[in-house]
Amino acid sequence: QVQLQESGPGLVKPSETLSLTCTVSGDSINGYYWSWIRQPPGKGPEWIGYIHYSGSTTYNPSLKSRVTISVDTSKTQFSLRLNSVTATDTAVYYCAGGQQWLSFDSWGQGNLVTVSS
Amino acid sequence: EIVMTQSPATLSVSPGERATLSCRASQSVSISLAWYQQKPGQAPRLLIYGASTRATGIPGRFSGSGSGTEFTLTISGLQSEDFAIYYCQQYNNWPLAFGQGTRLEIK
Numbered sequence: 001q002v003q004l005q006e007s008g009p010g011l012v013k014p015s016e017t018l019s020l021t022c023t024v025s026g027d028s029i030n031g032y033y034w035s036w037i038r039q040p041p042g043k044g045p046e047w048i049g050y051i052h053y054s055g056s057t058t059y060n061p062s063l064k065s066r067v068t069i070s071v072d073t074s075k076t077q078f079s080l081r082l083n084s085v086t087a088t089d090t091a092v093y094y095c096a097g098g099q100q101w102l103s104f105d106s107w108g109q110g111n112l113v114t115v116s117s
Numbered sequence: 118e119i120v121m122t123q124s125p126a127t128l129s130v131s132p133g134e135r136a137t138l139s140c141r142a143s144q145s146v147s148i149s150l151a152w153y154q155q156k157p158g159q160a161p162r163l164l165i166y167g168a169s170t171r172a173t174g175i176p177g178r179f180s181g182s183g184s185g186t187e188f189t190l191t192i193s194g195l196q197s198e199d200f201a202i203y204y205c206q207q208y209n210n211w212p213l214a215f216g217q218g219t220r221l222e223i224k
Binding site: 043044045047050059060061062100102103104105107108109 | 166
């Protein structure tokens, strides 16, 4: 089974950019469908966006104007950038993937990102 | 945008009994429906995809059914490790969407 590991800061100031990286190990990055998902404290998950290993992306319209997801197959990593953050972006951010179309059987451990000055 | 609604919000069931959780989509998602289990401090765990196919390693006491807009997750013979929050997720249309969850608690 593939393993996922998120990395990035746990604290971001308002109006700045949140950046996270997901490192994939244990299997090829080419065989899965990858997404970023976040979960505010005490709430259900929210899908942020999807990336194919070719680099094609689809974003949640609610975040589309602020989100960029990219992939680096040579490093077996994919990344999230969310700009102009506010307190409402405080959440646990997960990278996730699956071999079945857009259901997620592999998840990172989660990275709590707090937006605060 | 498809909205996923789960009911009930909280379900109290005794160990050994059966739990039935519901998920409704605001429009048809065919069978593009997944169920997840989440325990405190952990990432969600995929239980069911394709509305009724168990993911690898998931015990047979978990079963999913439904199509279109109405879905059910049934857990038979509840064990102590099954008490958790359960989420449904549709992947038939963009944007992908999760329900708000059903908390399964010990009665």
